[in-house]
Amino acid sequence: MPPTNDQPDRRVALALMAHPDDAEITCAGTLIRLAESGWDVHIATTTAGDCGALEGSPEEIAKIRIAEGTRAAESVGLSFHCLGQPDGRVVYDRDSLQQTIDLFRQIAPTLVITMPLSDYHADHEVTGQLGRAASFVYAAPNASAVPLKKGSTVPYLYYCDGHGGVDRMGNPIEPTVCVDITEQLDRKTEMLACHASQREWLKAHNGIDEYLSMMRDYCADRGRQFGTEAAEAFVQHRGHGHPREDLLAERFPLRSLSDH
Template sequence: MDANGNSVDVLAIGAHPDDVELACGGLLIKLVNEGKRVAILDLTQGEMGSRGDADQRSSEAEAAAAIMGVHAREEADLSDTRLANTTEQQRAIIPFIRKYRPTIICALMAPDRHPDHAAAHALSRDANYYSGLTRIETGQPPYRAPRIYYFYPYTELAGAPPCVVDISDVFDQKMEALRAYKSQFHNPKYNGPSTHISSQEFWEDIKMRARYWGGRIGTQYGEPLYTETPLLLNTLPGLERDGG
């Protein structure tokens, strides 16, 4: 998919296909439904996963993107299990930030038990910073997204998040997008080695986690987000809710 050079409102950057869906699939679906332009950048193809291969995972990612209705999905072609916050890898990401010129980037939070996730946190943040420097030349105008929100695909390690997005009305669509990853998640029809994320327990945990965060904000399902910089408020969130 390609955005034909058009800017997006939000660029979500994951280490592996399915990170974004797990962590903020509901948020992205909501934004698309509101008419916002959304793109996804997968830093690797997830080719070191125990189940499925790179081609299969790419087609699953495309199917999930279509279910979510995002405008573009790209792969940075970095190596799975080898993500590191290096100059070389930052330079591989900068062309995508300059192509899509997102108002907001959503990226992985750290610390995380998966080393690729922790690396992608620093890598996405620093690539965005350097993307704003004129002297780093890619043949595109420099651009730096003014704000980054961070997410966890599996489980939170860093205490209570500053915000939780109500995804109750799009939760079913999020789960449908995740089901597009036929080789990765619980799927009795798929023949492959068992992994943590392919277990029935993990599938049930996705719902329990969304339910937990929904409960924390008084809705059915939620997705937590983190920030490293203060949030700007023009009004008090919560004033707009009926009977809240």
């Protein structure tokens, strides 16, 4: 009997983010839970975040931020990848999509978490578009010259929460599922703390200080909506060709918003 959709042969998860600290802010608790349950988990970023600094050349900042992303991922047993696209200038074109598809071919994820299609930062939105497109097509034999791994398939696809739980116009995002990360919150915080270069940058450019506590406070806000201490929220992509069963809700049952 073939595996059911909630138990794929390959248990490989990929979080495709825009910048090296995006996973830690949005979905690291869920990634830790996946790794704890036996999944092979990868974080990939489209950029190295080379604009996220007050001083230093793009090459210098990229080196620092890739090292921070690698350190954060490896601290909880995950792998880190970077596509090296220019920060603040991520575009959806044939070359960037092919680069993303090639990465998917190398990893062959059966679960993908990517960025929301409507968010305050255009890099986030374009990354979400790349993640959606690559998810659908990467397993097609002719989509890439990278050899096709056995078990490659159209994956479960989720979009992570937008900044502050709103879209680019400030409208509330209605998640389809939340994952309890109460037990993972401290390790998620430690992962975010690895991105030490970002504190001064975010304070100067975005007016954000103490972004570790801000992340924890937001996870607590989402958690209170579902009767737990801390949670991460997602919207599942259930379009044609993608699995429609809610893998995250089934594997980490809390309460799906459809139950309300």
